[in-house]
Amino acid sequence: MGNRAMIAMSGGVDSSVAAFLIKEQGFDATGITLKLFDNEDIGMSREKTCCSLEDIEDARSVASRLGMPYYVLNFMDQFRHEVIQRFIDSYMSGQTPNPCIDCNRFIKFDQLLSRAVQLEFDKIVTGHYAGIEYDKASGRYLLKKAVDKTKDQSYVLYSLTQQQLSMTLFPLGSLKKSEVRNIAKANGFVNAHKHDSQDICFVRDKDYASFIKQYTGTSFEPGDFVDKDDNILGTHYGIIRYTIGQRKGLGITSADPLYVCKILPHENKIVLGAEQDLYSKSFRANQINLISCDRIDSPIKVKAKIRYGQQEQPAKVEQLDDDTLSIEFDTPQRAITNGQSVVLYDGPYVIGGGIISS
Numbered sequence: 001m002g003n004r005a006m007i008a009m010s011g012g013v014d015s016s017v018a019a020f021l022i023k024e025q026g027f028d029a030t031g032i033t034l035k036l037f038d039n040e041d042i043g044m045s046r047e048k049t050c051c052s053l054e055d056i057e058d059a060r061s062v063a064s065r066l067g068m069p070y071y072v073l074n075f076m077d078q079f080r081h082e083v084i085q086r087f088i089d090s091y092m093s094g095q096t097p098n099p100c101i102d103c104n105r106f107i108k109f110d111q112l113l114s115r116a117v118q119l120e121f122d123k124i125v126t127g128h129y130a131g132i133e134y135d136k137a138s139g140r141y142l143l144k145k146a147v148d149k150t151k152d153q154s155y156v157l158y159s160l161t162q163q164q165l166s167m168t169l170f171p172l173g174s175l176k177k178s179e180v181r182n183i184a185k186a187n188g189f190v191n192a193h194k195h196d197s198q199d200i201c202f203v204r205d206k207d208y209a210s211f212i213k214q215y216t217g218t219s220f221e222p223g224d225f226v227d228k229d230d231n232i233l234g235t236h237y238g239i240i241r242y243t244i245g246q247r248k249g250l251g252i253t254s255a256d257p258l259y260v261c262k263i264l265p266h267e268n269k270i271v272l273g274a275e276q277d278l279y280s281k282s283f284r285a286n287q288i289n290l291i292s293c294d295r296i297d298s299p300i301k302v303k304a305k306i307r308y309g310q311q312e313q314p315a316k317v318e319q320l321d322d323d324t325l326s327i328e329f330d331t332p333q334r335a336i337t338n339g340q341s342v343v344l345y346d347g348p349y350v351i352g353g354g355i356i357s358s
Helices: 013-024 053-065 076-092 099-118 162-166 177-186 208-216
Strands: 004-008 028-035 070-074 123-125 131-135 140-144 223-226 232-236 259-264 269-273 279-290 300-305 313-321 324-334 341-346 349-356
Touching (some): 004 013, 004 099, 013 123, 013 177, 028 099, 076 099, 099 123, 099 162, 279 341, 324 341
Parallel strands (some): 004 028, 004 123, 028 070, 223 269
Antiparallel strands (some): 131 140, 223 232, 259 269, 279 324, 279 349, 300 313, 313 324
């Protein structure tokens, strides 16, 4: 195995400590920051992003302290097409996307890895909290949960392919966050006390609708709130402002609480209902990627999670064709949402996952 490693450095403490650990392992390391967008153009502050000029300077400072070469790569066009546009298209079609998963799938472990291969690096390294193991029996690389369960990021990494896993290192997978910060402090890193980045990096203050309107220059027409029998309950102000399970901000007076249960973009309607209407057991997923196997040949019992912050739940999964999984939970789950990802687990290992489609 060669020892040239490209370190993806966001300017945060996690990727900085990952760089330190890789250097300690004897790798010939080079720090790379991905320029994904101009923060100032969308009014972002340092505390809630990973791409500002201050972040670049923090990454450069750590790289210099570690004696590593450091470069900034411009991936703005790729990010605009593969992440921002997918995010917008998903909301406009009545779905709720996860752009962090798209960023990993199409930018960090696709575009960046391709660039690393072109530049003859042997490995890419990130500060994700997850583990990678090689299973000799199956001849496959496996993705594993991190030791620190409160920071585990295996959910957002389920799209990694065997080739990508074979070239990737996650040095933080065996560490707790407190240990990572202590390493940063001991080495005098400028970002040792820096806050973790929060929320979607290119959207300010969680205001997705304003971002989409500003970015596209498009106005979204009001439409009807209806009940499950298509009776009109009120007026919504554009489908991009709502997501499944939402209760607040509906502007509807009702004796009982109402929740967004379904979004119908082609009719410009939003179906409201009671909380019990949000619960279901069965759904399908597409755009699948399997890690621990090539194919699920027969129905199997798994643990599945349908959003990042959810604890995984018992379920049965069956593969219907090359790109469709059918999943059924043992007990009904709240707000299974089109556009989000379902990730399947076998103990600490990721079996695979896909995008919830129905």
